[in-house]
Amino acid sequence: MSPEKGSWGLEAGNEWVSRGPLGAVKPADVSKESFSVGHEGGVVLRAARNGYVSFRLWVIGAGEYRLAAEFPGGLEADLFRAWYHRMAADGREQARAEHCADALVLVEPGAAASLPDPDNAIEAQTHQEYWVDVFVSADAPAGTAAGRITLVAKGARVELPVEIQVLEAVIPDEDVLVCDHNSYGCRWLAGMYPSVFAGCADEPGRWARTIELLQHYYRICHEHRGLFSNLGAGHHGGFDPIYGPAARGAGRERRLEDWGLFDRHYGPLLDGSAFAAAGPGAPRPRRPARPAWGVYTPINADWPADYLWWGQPGYEVEFARGVGQFDEHFRRNGWLTTRPYFFFNHKKRYRWFEWDGDEPKYARDDAYWLEMGRLFQQAVGDTPVPWAFRMAASWQMKHHFEQLAGVVDFWVCGGFAGWYPDEIRRVVARGDVVWTYSGTPGIGEPSAALLEHVWRMWARGVSGHCEWLTTNPGPDPWFHCDGAQTGMIYPGERFGIAGPIPSARLKLQRNAVQDLNLIHARAKAAGRLEKVRQKLGKSVPVSLWERPPPIVRQQPPELWDSHNLSATQDDNMARHAGLDPLWWVPIRRAALGGEVSQ
Amino acid sequence: MTGVNAETEAVFAELARIAEIAAGILDGEEVKRIIAEQAMHYVANPDPEHRYLSGDYFDADHELFLRTKKLLTRLERLGKVPLNGSVWVPIPGREEVTVAVQNGAYHRYYQFGQERLATPPEMKQVFANGQVLRVAPAEGDRLATVLAPVRDSLGDVVAVAEFTAPLDAPPPAWS
Known part of the structure; x- marks a missing residue:
C-alpha cells in the first residue's frame, strides 16, 4: 500500500541491513539477530574519532521532499541516496529480490528528490534508502554530540534526532590492512x-x-x-x-x-x-x-x-x-x-x-x-x-x-x-x-x-x-x-x-x-x-584455515585441477560462508572496546 | 580486391611479403610440438562440467615456443607497417584450431582466453592449398590480415601463421 501523499516518515537502521524500495528487508539481510541504532525516536550511535560512523536511513512517503543533516562542530554528515539496481533474471533469482540497493550518490545540500524516484523508475516505490556517513574528526570533543536529519516536504517537516557518543578513541591514520x-x-x-x-x-x-x-x-x-x-x-x-x-x-x-x-x-x-x-x-x-x-x-x-x-x-x-x-x-x-x-x-x-x-x-x-x-x-x-x-x-x-x-x-x-x-x-x-x-x-x-x-x-x-x-x-x-x-x-x-x-x-x-x-x-x-x-579468531564464525583436499596432500600441483580439487579458482573467489547478516556486530563491539555498553 | 584503397592495399602488400617469408622459414616440425601433449589433450577434449580443465593443464615447450616467438618478432620487424603475428595449429580430431604462440595485440581471430576456434574458411583454404592468402576485408574492417602456411618436414601444412595489421586504429592496451 502506498503512503498517502503528504504522509512522511524517517526510519533508521544499522549499516549491515538494507531495505528494498517497498520497505522490505533485503532477503539476504534478514537476520535472526537485531542491532538497533534507534533509541526513543532517534538514532544513537557510538563512534571513535578520526573516522566515520554510519547508518541507513529510509524516507517513506510520496511526493517531492528535501533532506538535510545538521551536526555540531567536529562532526560532518554526508547523505548518500542509494540506487536500487534492477536485477537481471539470473541475479534476481539469486538475490531473491527485484531490486537491491548499492550505488550511492552524494546529496547536494538543498537538492529536491521525489518518491517514487522518477530516475530509478520503480513503480509504487514507497521507500528511499540513504546511507548516512557522519565523520568525526580527530579533534572532535569526546562526549555526546546531538545532530539531526530533517525532511521537508510540502506541508510536512519530519525530524530525526541523531546522538553521536564520541569516544576518546582515535582511529589511526595508518591502516593495519590494505x-x-x-x-x-x-x-x-x-x-x-x-x-x-x-x-x-x-x-x-x-x-x-x-x-x-x-x-x-x-x-x-x-x-x-x-x-x-x-x-x-x-x-x-x-x-x-x-x-x-x-x-x-x-x-x-x-x-x-x-x-x-x-x-x-x-x-x-x-x-x-x-x-x-x-x-x-x-x-x-x-x-x-x-x-x-x-x-x-x-x-x-x-x-x-x-x-x-x-x-x-x-x-x-x-x-x-x-x-x-x-x-x-x-x-x-x-x-x-x-x-x-x-x-x-x-x-x-x-x-x-x-x-x-x-x-x-x-x-x-x-x-x-x-x-x-x-x-x-x-x-x-x-x-x-x-x-x-x-x-x-x-x-x-x-x-x-x-x-x-x-x-x-x-x-x-x-x-x-x-x-x-x-x-x-x-x-x-x-x-x-x-x-x-x-x-x-x-x-x-x-x-x-x-x-x-x-x-x-x-x-x-x-x-x-x-x-x-x-x-x-x-x-x-x-x-x-x-x-x-x-x-x-x-x-x-x-x-x-x-x-x-x-x-x-x-x-x-x-x-x-x-x-x-x-x-x-x-x-x-x-x-x-x-x-x-x-x-577473536575463535569467536568469529569465519573459517580461517582448512585442511587441503587429498589430491593436494598426495600429488604435486602440476597434477591438481579444478576437477580433482572440487573447486575452481573462481569458485574459491566467489565463496562466502553464508553468515548471519549481523555477524560483524561483535567485532564492532570489540572495536569500540570497554566504552561500549550495548 | 575491389573497394580497397591504396593505403589499405599497401598494408596488404606488406603483410603478404612478410607472410611469404614466414612460409619459407617457420618450421612446422617445431610449431606442432609447442603445445605440450597433455595440454593439447585437454584442449581437444573439453569437459563441459569442468570448463577450466584445459586452462589448468595448459603448458608449452619452453624452447620451441621461444624460438618461434622470436622468429615471429623478427618477421614483424621486417614489416614497414606495425603488425603482429600468431601461429595457429589444428586441434586433433576437431574442426578447430588453437593458437600455439602469438605476439602483440593485433589479431583478427584471437579473443582473450580463447582455447578453440572453429577453423575459419580462409584458414581451411590455406591448410588445403598451402598458399599465402589475403583475408578479404569485410565492410568496416579495421584490420588487415594475411595468412601463411607452415609446413613440416614432409611438406604438409601443419599450421597457419596469421599476420595482422591495423588499418586505422591503435590496439587496445588490455587484450
Whole structure:
C-alpha cells in the first residue's frame, strides 16, 4: 500500500541491513539477530574519532521532499541516496529480490528528490534508502554530540534526532590492512564516461582526461581506507603511454624517454598531492594526503627489455639499463614512499609467453622467476626506492614460499592460502608482505558478506586483500544488474558526475577497516596483539584455515585441477560462508572496546 | 580486391611479403610440438562440467615456443607497417584450431582466453592449398590480415601463421 501523499516518515537502521524500495528487508539481510541504532525516536550511535560512523536511513512517503543533516562542530554528515539496481533474471533469482540497493550518490545540500524516484523508475516505490556517513574528526570533543536529519516536504517537516557518543578513541591514520581494488588498463573509461570524452578527439586531451579519471579512482579508494591498483600492461606486454615512458634504442643504447604522461599520471599519487583534492561528487577529503601504498609499474617480460633477446646478453643489458633508469627516475623525483611493483601478469595459457607470470602452476617455470629476480636485483641494487617483487601465488605457493625466498617479497595469495597457515606465518615473520586475493560478493548477497575478506586477512595475520576487479559493475548495472561482483565502485556518469561513485559495499568495507584498526592498535599497545587475534579468531564464525583436499596432500600441483580439487579458482573467489547478516556486530563491539555498553 | 584503397592495399602488400617469408622459414616440425601433449589433450577434449580443465593443464615447450616467438618478432620487424603475428595449429580430431604462440595485440581471430576456434574458411583454404592468402576485408574492417602456411618436414601444412595489421586504429592496451 502506498503512503498517502503528504504522509512522511524517517526510519533508521544499522549499516549491515538494507531495505528494498517497498520497505522490505533485503532477503539476504534478514537476520535472526537485531542491532538497533534507534533509541526513543532517534538514532544513537557510538563512534571513535578520526573516522566515520554510519547508518541507513529510509524516507517513506510520496511526493517531492528535501533532506538535510545538521551536526555540531567536529562532526560532518554526508547523505548518500542509494540506487536500487534492477536485477537481471539470473541475479534476481539469486538475490531473491527485484531490486537491491548499492550505488550511492552524494546529496547536494538543498537538492529536491521525489518518491517514487522518477530516475530509478520503480513503480509504487514507497521507500528511499540513504546511507548516512557522519565523520568525526580527530579533534572532535569526546562526549555526546546531538545532530539531526530533517525532511521537508510540502506541508510536512519530519525530524530525526541523531546522538553521536564520541569516544576518546582515535582511529589511526595508518591502516593495519590494505583493501586493494584492482583494475586493468584504461580503455574501459571511454565507454563508461562518454560525456567526459565527448568532443575530445585529440590524443593529448584524451590522455589528460583518462589520467584525471584514474586519479579519481585512486581518490575514492584512498578516502575509503583502501587502495586503487591499476595495471597498465596487458598480457602481451604492451601498455598505453600513460603507464610508462617509451623504451628506445637497443642493447647498450636502450633508454627510457618521454616521461611526461607517466609523471602527470603517477606524480600526484607518488607524492600524495592527488589525495588533497576531492573527486567530483565526493565530500571534501578527510584522509591525510599521503603517497599511495603501492603502484603497478609497466615492467614486464617484454619491457623495458626486448623479449627477443631473452636468454641472451642483450636482454640483461637492456633490462639493467631500463629498470635502472626507471629506478633512477623515482629517486630523482623523491618518490621514496610508494612501493613500485615488479610484477608479472601473463599466463602461458594465453600464449604470449611460455611461462606463467601469474599464478604459476609448473615448478619448471621457476627458472624464469629466479632469473628475473637476479636481473632485478642487479638493476636496482641497494636503491632507496621501496620496490616490491609481487607475485600472484597460487598452485605452487607452498613451494614458492621457499624456492623464491629472498626473490619475491610481496605475495598475493589465492584461495589455496587457507591450506598453509604455518607457511604463511613464517613468510610474514621473515618480513615479506602477504596479501590474499579473491572476487567480491555481489549485491544480492548479504551486505556484510564482503567483510569476510576483511576479517580473514586480519585474523590470519596477513596485511592486505586484493579484490581482483572492482571497477566494472557490468554492462548495465542500473536496470539489468548482473550482481556487480566485479564492481563495488560505479561510474557516476548517469548522475552527471564525472568520476566514480561509492557503494554501500565500499563503505561497509571502510567501516570494517576502521574497526580492525582500533582493535589492532589497542591490542598492540597493550602487548596482547596475538592473544587478541587468537581469541577473536575463535569467536568469529569465519573459517580461517582448512585442511587441503587429498589430491593436494598426495600429488604435486602440476597434477591438481579444478576437477580433482572440487573447486575452481573462481569458485574459491566467489565463496562466502553464508553468515548471519549481523555477524560483524561483535567485532564492532570489540572495536569500540570497554566504552561500549550495548 | 575491389573497394580497397591504396593505403589499405599497401598494408596488404606488406603483410603478404612478410607472410611469404614466414612460409619459407617457420618450421612446422617445431610449431606442432609447442603445445605440450597433455595440454593439447585437454584442449581437444573439453569437459563441459569442468570448463577450466584445459586452462589448468595448459603448458608449452619452453624452447620451441621461444624460438618461434622470436622468429615471429623478427618477421614483424621486417614489416614497414606495425603488425603482429600468431601461429595457429589444428586441434586433433576437431574442426578447430588453437593458437600455439602469438605476439602483440593485433589479431583478427584471437579473443582473450580463447582455447578453440572453429577453423575459419580462409584458414581451411590455406591448410588445403598451402598458399599465402589475403583475408578479404569485410565492410568496416579495421584490420588487415594475411595468412601463411607452415609446413613440416614432409611438406604438409601443419599450421597457419596469421599476420595482422591495423588499418586505422591503435590496439587496445588490455587484450
